[in-house]
Amino acid sequence: MTSAAPDNSRNRADALPKSWDPSVVEAETYERWVAAGYFQADTASGKPAYSIVLPPPNVTGTLHMGHALDHTLMDTLARRKRMQGYEVLWLPGMDHAGIATQTVVEKQLAVDGKTKEDFGRELFVEKVWDWKRESGGAIQWQMRALGDGVDWSRDRFTMDEGLSRAVQTIFKRLYDAGLIYRAERLVNWSPELRTAISDIEVKHEEVAGELISLRYGSLNDDEPHVIVATTRVETMLGDTAVAVHPDDPRYQALIGATLEHPITGRQIPIVADDYVDPEFGSGAVKITPAHDPNDFEIGLRHNLPMPTIMDERGRIANTGTEFDGMDRFEARVKVRERLAAEGRVVAEKRPYVHSVGHSERTGEPIEPRLSMQWWVKVESLAKAAGDAVRNGDTVIHPASQEPRWFEWVDNMHDWTISRQLWWGHRIPIWYGPEGEVICVGPDETAPEGWVQDPDVLDTWFSSGLWPFSTMGWPEATPELEKFYPTSVLVTGYDILFFWVARMMMFGMFVSADPAILAGKSGAVQVPFKDVFLHGLIRDQFGKKMSKSRGNGIDPLDWIKAYGADALRFTLARGAQPGGDLSVGEPHALASRSFVTKLFNATKFALMNGAQPGELPDRAALTDPDRWILDRLDQVLAEVDSAFDAYEFGKACEALYHFAWDELCDWYLELAKVQFSEDEERAAATRTVLGNVLDSVLRLLHPVIPFVTESLWQVLTGGESVVIAAWPQASGIATDTVAAQRVSDAQRLITEIRRFRSDQGLADKQKVAAKLIGLEQADLTALEPSVANLARLTAPGPEFAATASVEVRLSGATVTVELDTSGAVDLDAERRRLEKDLAAAEKELAGTEAKLGNEAFLAKAPEPVVAKIKNRRDVAAAEVERIGARLAELAVK
Template identity: 60%
Template sequence: MTDTVPPPAGEQTQQTQQTQPSGGAELPSQYLPASVEAPLYEHWVRRGYFTADAGSDKPPFTIVIPPPNVTGSLHIGHAFEHTLIDVLTRRARMQGFETLWLPGMDHASIAVHALVERALAEEGTNRKELGRDAFIDRVWSWKEQHGGAILAQMRRLGESVDWSRERFTMDEGLCRAVQTMFKRLFDDGLIYRAERLVNWSPVLGSVLSDAEVDHREVQGELVSMTYGSLDGSGPSIVVATTRVETMLGDTAVAVHPADERYRQLIGALVELPLTGRMIPIIADEHVDPEFGSGAVKVTPAHDPNDFEIGRRHGLAMISILDEQGRIEATGTEFDGMDRFTARVAVRERLREQGRIVAERRPYLHSVGHSERSGEPIEPRLSLQWFVKVEPLAKAAGDAVRDGRVRISPPEMAARYFGWTDNLHDWCISRQLWWGHRIPVWYGPDGEVRCLGPDERPPTGPGWRQDPDVLDTWFSSGLWPFSTLGWPEHTADLAKFYPTSVLVTGYDILFFWVVRMMMFGLYAMDGPDVEASEAVPFKTIMLHGMVRDQFGKKMSKSKGNSVDPLAWMDAYGTDALRFTFAWGANPGADVPVSEDNIAGARNFCNKLWNATRFALLNGATTEGELPRRLSGPDAWIISRLNRVIAEVDAYYADYEFAKVADLLYHFAWDEVCDWYLELAKVSLADEAAAAVTRRVLGEVLDGLLRLLHPLTPFVTEALWTALTGGESVVIADWPRFQESRLDKAAEDDLGQLQTKVVQIRQFLGAQGVKPAQRVPARFAGLGGYEPQIRKLLRLAEPADDFTPTATLELAAGATVELDLSTAVDVAAERARLSRDRAVAGKELEQTGKKLANDAFLANAKPEVVESIRARNAAAVADLARIDEALTRLPRS
């Protein structure tokens, strides 16, 4: 991204001819985002531009927001993702779709628990002392006072969401949807209760989903120890572990069946130290014979891999940790100890017995930590509720394979199938109080009843409801249709489902996207529903993560995170949004720096100055654009239509970066740097001015419409001033007009540009300052002489014109220049001579090295290549300097 400084306010606002603009508005000399953004946004909301109409005849375009946590605030990832969604939504609205971008929040069980329980701890109490009902009341009170701060920040970002349809996952309607879905799955045998290994948080006292576990590299220890006999009187074997305390729950030692070292021990029993229990040595192909001693302890109740080994071999699964992470039920001296205290105590007791063979510390390994409470999670055997995902996941995979759902970029489909084809059953119960309570009741005689939303709970002594709540991803998985009124057959559901596109990060492809696919297909499938209409969205558009300018993930702990609100304060919202789009290549991470934001701010200023210049010079959008155009007018209209076609093609593939880059260069390079400068000539000609004013209005009208989804605020201010229209928010999206393409005009202007660049480079090489006026005479130019003189500040030749330099131009044209008054020939000759001496010395030194056979034979290849490159550069410098010297006027 180019950080280009905009011209001074007066440069492009110089008035050629004062005429009332068609919009009837005058622009201030400077663009001040803070004075424009908030009032414009509230105006848009009041006018109802973002409110969708389920009764409209327009085709629907629907996007649901990935619901942020009720505890959240707008971080850089939100701002990036929401910008992309808003770009698509605003463009669809301009294209004539009935557009619904539905906002809302997730109740975020674990995050809310962490915040409220921290507040209770400061008051000297906790949720268990408070009781369930009082705790839930406290959470709702917190939500009303502090929740949803992100919604106000979304307004600041300019998000064109339908606030009248705002949803919350704990709303009455969404609670009804959750209970309905649970009941249907339960009745179909797709929800069951079983004892399985789960991620357990001792601090929260709850299961965690994989999405709530942060795996970090930590420095621990790898301890090798002997099981079995120490004196050779019986079998023994050495195992290694990073979690010594879990040995108290071991029920086997495993080796690889092909490992010759242990073949004779397979089937033998060894004593488990400190417990007195005898455990078998078993063979399992999961064991890596190259790791450690090639033998591993098996603790099925506290390790995922060991759990699977235990299931294959029918091993006992002994749980040795309670819900708080303390040792229990081992019958040893360690019962009651915290797991980390026990780790040291067990290791030292083994040392006393002479069983420690080796210790390796520090030992770097990955450990899962609770994302919210921060402590290492504990794999723990626990009785939980699960969703049987195999048939649901197959349907989700098939919907992409058969083309009902498109994944963009396509290469991300492999990652999607990696999840759908290998899913394990999903643990959906959480040992928390805030959330959707599991709608299952247990009776005094072992009865189990699952109730739908319209069924009355059983009464009588001994009946109790399951105390757990559902994983928040369960309710989030219903988001595309529960927010539209499902399970009721609402007008919104009929109009806006399935949604058009889901925009989300590849990092939650499994945790959210796959679950929405599974639930959407399951809930919406039926005999009266087309298969293509059951999917929750037609396209899954996956983006990467925002990173700093060095490619590192932004985080508070690294000190490289940025508050997007601070950047909006400093540079304006449009600058931030344009920067995000400018870096958004499908599926790729997005590096962002403050220099990028500053460059985008300068771009907004450039648009402001260009439009202000146009208004002061009578640009208009009134009346028909002439069918026949010539010169720069024909060229810029042709270029505008090519840009419209390219922008549409890029949007079809979600190439936001290419859209932003194309519009940036069209606006800055072609419209501002070329067309506005060329237009100054025709604006000064009364015969040509009227057409140029209309073309200027047409080009800026189209450009501002194209830019509006990316930069809504500055384009609204400029477009309404230019056109007098109600709002660019509801203006039509520009349409490509093939009849307006003019290749001859484009080729003609291409030659003009080439000639201007040739002359500009020559004058620069001669040391002519941009403000100096150089007399010039052209031959064979074929038109555009006034424009070239204007662009280059070339003066008309006087009667006594004597050229001091002649330059051959493209297409056989020539220009003669009198540089005698523009250049201090003696000083320029002296400067060039000094440069020539430096280049000559470089050529001599590098030439000697390259002529030295010993150097070429012994130096590293990259060193030799560097010398060759320096030598070639010196040759080129000498040629350039010699040419400049020959072109200098004779003194």
């Protein structure tokens, strides 16, 4: 007796489109989720809290692949925790991006021949706000396209009134604690932007420069002189000493003496300092304390003058020479020409490759420059941040990144927080008419007639408050009570030091005061319990993505071409803690194929009446039914373990191979046979298939939310998989006997298919066959499945075997006899085999030639040699196999 699918199965399958087209479904699905309030966090909920704050992208930004990876991983965590019964807050927002945003607006003004000075500070800042309201935040709709399940009702901006209050509050508390001070120090200076910039905004590049050797002191070899080498000859205008190593015998008589500066005429001393490498060059170095970080430290140790010889635009200034007013690069040429004319260039300029810091924003070489700035004293703050990881209060994943963390925080230098910009948080310092200085808090006002400091704060200062300022700090809010500290921070390892460290320092500083975070009993709180550091995205060849290489990928292009699910699965599948990941078109195509496979498999199951429900007793199930249910339990445990360890790639690999290889390629095919059996057996199979698909869709939902939503709703009739429960293990012991039988059946089917291919049989061509030994192999119950999947028919009365193959299984050997007479075009098969034999012989000859080349073997790495040996062995086996088959055909 055969069983038909239930009458309503066709209608349920028809609820799905003919094929999966993400462009038709995704946008509407996302807006329905938002409208339903699935992503809004409830501070009054009794559920355990789980919270993530989105690393705030720049308001000027667009979604690049790094963002797409970040967001995919955070959304995966948030969706899974929501399904596991947590009250989830994923809080979005944007950074005001002081330099980037001001630059955008200034460029717009420049089109009309205007500068910010033409408008004045107040009006210019209002123009920036206008731009932000009209054009900023393009990344928000891109986040929607990606499927970010963020709580849009709590969207934040670092210049919002509440966040500005938080900035002013912590500045005053740090200032009152003596942790913020003003001092003249060396900074990274951008002449084009005319501001100090942070270390993270400086990218070091190898540059081909010129190394020039100069003579200081007398031009007479018999009189005191030294020779120094430099790549920046223009900075010699600010030299205030020449340094040598204290133990260098060549300069013992000169230490403490002075030499006349070749251009300015100043007398500059020769100082002894251990920093100097006596083996490099002449063993003497020029010291320009105001324009080189190493020279600055030497200048401090020896109490040297530190004249700044460049203005804010990078032009020579205050030297009293003919070079004043020249751009630094022009001056480099002119100073060298003058020195050469005077006979002080003692060696021709020669190429010299060295590392030069460049502004990430403008591309220009940055200028180390002595400047009066505001600083944060970081020693105690950095120690607390280091201790938090040492004590396990915050856990870094992977642990291999911990040494880098400690190396950074244990050796952190004071942080310059002032920027010479107009857009940003104004420094809350006011100056009185008699030089008085006060720090004004958020509920305070400066005395009339006092002037506010013109600088703004580094963007990293306000973003360092992000985990708690976005939840209402310094007020005691329900959000802080429920969701702070946050559960995890997800970000790339490349900003571990710059942003993560600042959040740790500020978070621990504010929580040390019991009056600040209500309900926390005054205990010092870290801002996040886990820090997950993922790697950088590279192209499919492992190259770093960059504009100059032209190998960058716009994630929106992939969303349009393949769908958001395919993009997300590609990124999550490649993500492992701390490891870089390579992506390219082949990866996206593979992910799209996976999504399509899942869609087609579910639609097929629906057409055959699959539906979740209460499972029959295990004893009433077939071996394939019990096997797939047990495998589901095992995969669930593997996926849970991987997600808990932030091993996204491992979780995705487990789900991919289970869904594609085991569920679709094996169980669905086995189920087809069981659908055609008696009604009780068919009904049980429909329920098993429905339950497994239900769980698979829920397990995959955090990574590929759109297709799983569409499929799960039709399969189960439920409201939304977003709010469905995360699958739970059955608790039933694995049926190892059923697993072994299915494994044996799979091996038998695979070997029959391989043998059929060797015999030249078409994939769908059915042939009569006898299976001998199934009873001894304990596979009698699976004989219909083996015959169906191997395209075998029962032998007739005139059956005569023309070919046979033996397959060794776990418990016995099964012999398969086939009647292939009339089933094979012998001439066509000979031609195919001869072509394959020629290719195998060519491969064999090529590999043997390489392995017989002694010169190659001497130079080639062992893994390369091993790979070629394996290719040779495979080719040799193919030559033998094909030759044997051709010999068989020769007698037919």
